[in-house]
Amino acid sequence: MTSPMSDSQPTSTIAKYACGIDHVAIAVTDLEDSINWFTSVLGFTVKERRRTEGVSTAMISAVLVAGPLNIVLLQGTAPQSQVSRFIEHYGPGMQHLAIQVKSIDEVAAELVQAGLEFDTTIIEGGGLRQIFTKRNQDSGLMIEFIERSKSGFVEQNVESLFAQLEKKDSF
Secondary structure, three states, X not given: OOOOOOOOOXXXXXXXXXXXXXXXXXXXXXXXXXXXXXXXXXXOEEEEEEEEEOOOOEEEEEEEEEOOEEXXXXXXXXXXOHHHHHXXXXXXXXXXXEEEEOOHHHHHHHHHHOOOOEOOOOEEEOOEEEEEEOOOOOOOOEEEEEEEOOOOOOHHHHHHHHHHHHHHOOO
16 A cells, blocks of 8 residues: 655656646547547547648648547658658557646756656747657657647647657657
C-alpha cells in the first residue's frame, strides 16, 4: 500500500505547471474513415481541416471536438511524410500528447535540467507557444507542451514545427 505524498516531497515539473490535456494527436492511415468513426460512433464534430506542407513532407489533418475534448487526426500524404514514417515505425495511434502549461519557459528549462531532450525550440505565433520533446523510442510518444492565450491552431506554428523536424530528420 502506498502512502499519500507529504508536503515535504517535491512536486514534479508536470504537476507544478500543467493545466490539463490540450489535445491528443492520432496518426491514422485513412483520414476520412477515421473522421467518420469519431463523428458517427463517438459523436465528435469536425472543427477544422487543413493541409500542411513542409519542404519535403506534408500531411492532412482534422481537428475534432466533443465538449472539452480535442482530438487531431493526422494522415501523411506520401511515404516520406513525417506522419507516414511514424506509422511505418510505430503503427497508427497516438502520435503526440499536448499538455497545456502555465509557463512554457519554466517547464522547458526544468525538464532540460532533468535530462529531457527536445526536437524543437519554442515555436511562437498567433497566441500559441509550443515545444515538442524527442519521441520516446519505446512508446513512440512525443509530448508537446503548449501555452495558449487563444484557442485554435495556427498554420504558421505547424509549418515551423514541420521545418524544425525536417531539419533534424525527425518524425
